[in-house]
Amino acid sequence: MNIFRLTGDLSHLAAIIILLLKIWKTRSCAGISGKSQLLFALVFTTRYLDLFTSFISLYNTSMKLIYVACSYATVYLIYMKFKATYDGNHDTFRVEFLVVPVGGLSFLVNHDFSPLEILWTFSIYLESVAILPQLFMISKTGEAETITTHYLFFLGLYRALYLINWIWRYYFEGFFDLIAVVAGVVQTILYCDFFYLYVTKVLKGKKLSLPA
């Protein structure tokens, strides 16, 4: 465990909590893509099946349980409790265009052709693109609430910090996981445009709105 990995995990946790609190406090999930949140719930479910097969550390187990619980709570709030506020008309990204190719790729390119490993690979690939329905929704409506942009910032920052963590681990531990690194690079690149808008607009006190 190095500082980049730890701050990456905490940044991920912050993003998840920010989103939950935003929905809970405002009693509304307006502007949030339920599809992205469903994909993240699927990501955590398929990745953390190893909770049943291997123990890494108390930290590892606790964080996995928290991520899974929070992602299911978020999906529950969007599709059940605050369903009336869910902006389904703008959440029109076709998720099958992500899930099907990612599913196929995880069968073809993996570390080991075993059920658990294929599901882990699927979750890594799917996570890298799971934010696309949310970004698509923002591009469609042309704006995002400031709190939603904070959520996206921490979610993007998390994978960027993991990239530094992987460089660190390569040099100091000889650890290198090509699948995670390539997917992590793709994932981080998808946030670059958003990072630019976040720094140039949101951090200067302006609302994030895109030119028509």
Added chain:
Amino acid sequence: SQKVFKHDEL
């Protein structure tokens, strides 16, 4: 390397 099969990251 078999290392990667035991995924110790989140």
